[in-house]
Amino acid sequence: MVLATAIVLMAFLSIVVTRAYHDSMWRAAFETVAMGDAEEALIAKLGPPTAREKPDKLYPGYATENCVAPCVERLWYESLIPGVEAWSISLGSDRRVLERYHWSSP
Numbered sequence: 001m002v003l004a005t006a007i008v009l010m011a012f013l014s015i016v017v018t019r020a021y022h023d024s025m026w027r028a029a030f031e032t033v034a035m036g037d038a039e040e041a042l043i044a045k046l047g048p049p050t051a052r053e054k055p056d057k058l059y060p061g062y063a064t065e066n067c068v069a070p071c072v073e074r075l076w077y078e079s080l081i082p083g084v085e086a087w088s089i090s091l092g093s094d095r096r097v098l099e100r101y102h103w104s105s106p
Contacts, residue, residue, distance in 0.1 A: 026077045030087045030102065039095040042075070046087075049075040053088075062086050062103040071098055 029045040053059040053074040058066045067074040071090040079085035090099040 026087050030077075030100065033089060033097060033100050035097050035099075037097045039091055039097075042089060042097060046077055046089075050078045051076040059088075062088065 026046055032045055033042060051059055053063075053067055053076060055067045055069070055072065059074065059076055061078075062076075063074070067090055070092045072093050073091045075089045075091065077087040077089075084105045086103045088101045088103065089097055092098045
């Protein structure tokens, strides 16, 4: 029983540390993303997004409007605690950055 508890605790701590690392990495890398950057460059800087939003389905928790033309997809990088902080980057049909936004709850 003690071993199982220790394993669960270690797994939980590993997840928290990994997500905290990603949050700090995203904060720094997000500032280097420029309008017109290619999706490949974006992924190289930030890594894979935690979610991808298509124009027909709003990603819950942050945006109040869907990604609309010329946006074809919005990439999300969500903080450790959902609903508190996230970074979004909108891509056009040429898969280049149209808009970026840092979302945070007061």
